[in-house]
Amino acid sequence: MSELRVGVVGVGVMGADHAERLVRKTAGARLAAVSDADQARAEALAAGLSGGVRVVADPLELIAADDVDAVILASPGFAHAEQLFACLEHGKPVLCEKPLTMDAASSLRVVEAEHKLGRQLIQVGFMRRFDPEYAALKQLLDAGDLGRTLLLHNVHRNKTSTPSFRSEMIVRDSMVHEVDVTRWLFGEEITRITVHTPKPTSLVADGVLDPQLAVFELAGGAMADVEVFVNFQVGYEVRCEAVAERGSATIGLGAGVFTRANERWGGAMPADFRVRFEQAYDIEVQRWVDATLRGEIDGPSAWDGYAAAAVCEAGLESLSSGKPIDVALADRGEVFA
Numbered sequence: 001m002s003e004l005r006v007g008v009v010g011v012g013v014m015g016a017d018h019a020e021r022l023v024r025k026t027a028g029a030r031l032a033a034v035s036d037a038d039q040a041r042a043e044a045l046a047a048g049l050s051g052g053v054r055v056v057a058d059p060l061e062l063i064a065a066d067d068v069d070a071v072i073l074a075s076p077g078f079a080h081a082e083q084l085f086a087c088l089e090h091g092k093p094v095l096c097e098k099p100l101t102m103d104a105a106s107s108l109r110v111v112e113a114e115h116k117l118g119r120q121l122i123q124v125g126f127m128r129r130f131d132p133e134y135a136a137l138k139q140l141l142d143a144g145d146l147g148r149t150l151l152l153h154n155v156h157r158n159k160t161s162t163p164s165f166r167s168e169m170i171v172r173d174s175m176v177h178e179v180d181v182t183r184w185l186f187g188e189e190i191t192r193i194t195v196h197t198p199k200p201t202s203l204v205a206d207g208v209l210d211p212q213l214a215v216f217e218l219a220g221g222a223m224a225d226v227e228v229f230v231n232f233q234v235g236y237e238v239r240c241e242a243v244a245e246r247g248s249a250t251i252g253l254g255a256g257v258f259t260r261a262n263e264r265w266g267g268a269m270p271a272d273f274r275v276r277f278e279q280a281y282d283i284e285v286q287r288w289v290d291a292t293l294r295g296e297i298d299g300p301s302a303w304d305g306y307a308a309a310a311v312c313e314a315g316l317e318s319l320s321s322g323k324p325i326d327v328a329l330a331d332r333g334e335v336f337a
């Protein structure tokens with residue numbers, strides 16, 4: 001196979017971005033078909049893209065189609081489980097946007113179904129692993145010159161969120177990125193999570209607990225904290241500082257020019273994740289296409305999606321009880337036995 005024919009399911013904000021990426025920037029791939037619960041949206045997107053993109057009304061029909069070799073799932077999280085099982089059933093490699101599924105039990109069923117199949121078909125859209133700044137931070141920490149990493153401080157701010165973005169989504173849809181980068185940077189599982197809810201901003205609906213402050217405890221004893229604030233008003237900001245025995249390293253201080261003058265410093269801020277992580281999404285999709293053409297996966301696996309779901313599920317329990325909650329993770333050795 002020299003060209004990967006990709007179908008995109010869900011063409012809202014993220015799916016439309018990926019569809020355009022496939023058409024304009026990705027080598028070795030062709031956007032073959034799109035599908036969305038809102039068919040008019042899929043048709044409008046296809047009409048604006050060159051190359052005869054087919055619109056398929058039923059997402060499950062797109063996944064089964066003979067002219068689709070691989071799938072990008074950018075439907076909402078609640079639709080992922082059924083669509084992932086369909087991808088496994090039809091043997092289609094899939095890049096599934098986070099979250100893998102809505103809870104740990106259904107994510108584990110996905111991991112088990114893929115394992116039963118005997119080959120890895122699922123990659124999860126934890127794109128920060130492909131961001132050059134995060135990759136450089138990982139390389140620096142792994143090199144060991146700073147000694148052992150002890151702490152990670154994370155800040156994750158969105159300019160605004162939609163009115164439907166409830167407290168639970170701040171954990172499951174936003175904080176899940178810090179869950180993944182923390183597991184990845186340390187190379188360890190998160191064993192306990194506490195989600196604190198400070199005074200909420202008055203700029204969202206009553207009852208929405210925004211911002212949130214979480215503490216993750218890792219298997220080896222290190223800790224990470226994260227502030228997630230999805231209605232920050234100012235712009236999109238993702239920062240991460242790793243504190244090690246002999247130094248610290250910070251990423252996300254701002255793309256582009258930072259000025260320091262007259263006792264002030266500053267620069268521009270991106271409006272949202274598509275701008276801040278454009279390079280990461282480009283690299284993620286290109287590496288997914290290249291690996292899929294080789295019959296491999298080259299990124300966060302279904303297990304990574306499941307582990308993140310298990311932490312977020314404990315996080316939701318902590319969000320409602322205010323107490324630290326131990327993460328119940330299946331025994332990896334037993335699952336893959």
Ligand SMILES: NC(=O)c1ccc[n+]([C@@H]2O[C@H](COP(=O)([O-])OP(=O)(O)OC[C@H]3O[C@@H](n4cnc5c(N)ncnc54)[C@H](O)[C@@H]3O)[C@@H](O)[C@H]2O)c1
Nearest residue numbers: 010011012013014015036037038074075076077079097098
């Ligand atoms: N990696 C990232 O940084 C990032 C950024 C944004 C969104 N996401 C993820 O991408 C996914 C989509 O998010 P979004 O912001 O684009 O949402 P969105 O609401 O803008 O788009 C979702 C689209 O899916 C369609 N849809 C709804 N149910 C469907 C179904 N059953 N089958 C097919 N399509 C269906 C909707 O009509 C809509 O067009 C989510 O999983 C989200 O968490 C990831």
Ligand SMILES: O[C@H]1[C@H](O)[C@@H](O)[C@H](O)[C@@H](O)[C@H]1O
Nearest residue numbers: 157158173174175177230273
């Ligand atoms: O779905 C989006 C996406 O995952 C972004 O990367 C994150 O910053 C947002 O908080 C979330 O709502």
